[in-house]
Amino acid sequence: MSTAQRHGIDEYLETIYFLAFPIGEYRPRGSGGGHPTVASRVAEMLGVSRASAGEMLKRLEAEGLVERGEQKQAILTVTGRARAEKVVRKHRIIECWLTGFLGYTAGEAHIHADELGDSFTEDMIERINEKLGRPERCPHGWPVETAAEQAENAELAPLAELAAGEHATIVRLAEHDGDLLHWFYDQGLVPGVEIEVRAAQPEAGQFVLALPEGERSVADKAAAGLYVRRIA
Numbered sequence: 535m536s537t538a539q540r541h542g543i544d545e546y547l548e549t550i551y552f553l554a555f556p557i558g559e560y561r562p563r564g565s566g567g568g569h570p571t572v573a574s575r576v577a578e579m580l581g582v583s584r585a586s587a588g589e590m591l592k593r594l595e596a597e598g599l600v601e602r603g604e605q606k607q608a609i610l611t612v613t614g615r616a617r618a619e620k621v622v623r624k625h626r627i628i629e630c631w632l633t634g635f636l637g638y639t640a641g642e643a644h645i646h647a648d649e650l651g652d653s654f655t656e657d658m659i660e661r662i663n664e665k666l667g668r669p670e671r672c673p674h675g676w677p678v679e680t681a682a683e684q685a686e687n688a689e690l691a692p693l694a695e696l697a698a699g700e701h702a703t704i705v706r707l708a709e710h711d712g713d714l715l716h717w718f719y720d721q722g723l724v725p726g727v728e729i730e731v732r733a734a735q736p737e738a739g740q741f742v743l744a745l746p747e748g749e750r751s752v753a754d755k756a757a758a759g760l761y762v763r764r765i766a
């Protein structure tokens with residue numbers, strides 16, 4: 535099994551989708567076109583080589599899920615986008631089931647949801663969603679319905695874009711890095727928590743936050759993965 539196949543088609547689509555609908559400075563073009571995605575960023579997020587990502591992107595292209603732009607960007611086709619949206623929605627519903635019904639922590643839920651993605655039929659996902667009372671968000675703050683997620687993107691910013699003195703509420707946590715996700719929970723940096731930026735030195739990749747329980751130092755990597763809503 536090649537490295538590219540270690541991550542299935544759906545996981546690639548999930549990653550391309552995440553990069554196509556970013557929060558913050560890289561806004562999606564127009565209402566729903568999506569931002570082109572560079573193969574190397576896909577490789578970086580999945581922790582695979584560029585060669586492996588390139589191999590898989592060729593396969594996605596052959597299956598009509600992705601088109602390559604002029605700079606070899608990976609752009610979701612209409613079919614690819616529809617499948618990616620289905621995949622992320624399913625992932626979020628499974629996460630809600632893992633935390634709300636099986637008692638897993640939010641930190642554990644993401645990786646287990648990835649493992650279980652293929653095990654449930656569409657009908658099972660709808661039944662789980664109903665049983666859970668149609669949860670609005672996954673445990674990490676991402677709206678279950680992708681239309682709601684995309685509409686909300688414009689209201690949010692990565693913490694890394696905030697200046698000292700700004701107040702904000704944490705809304706969503708980046709999930710693709712399991713260790714970072716656990717760190718967020720260990721530090722109390724979770725959805726719903728209000729923070730104040732005490733110091734921001736983006737040049738040095740350092741931020742100091744005031745939380746209800748005290749101050750936290752946050753490095754660049756973490757500041758780029760905390761999505762917040764500014765409080766005026």
Ligand SMILES: [Zn+2]
Nearest residue numbers: 629672673674
């Ligand atoms: Zn989640």
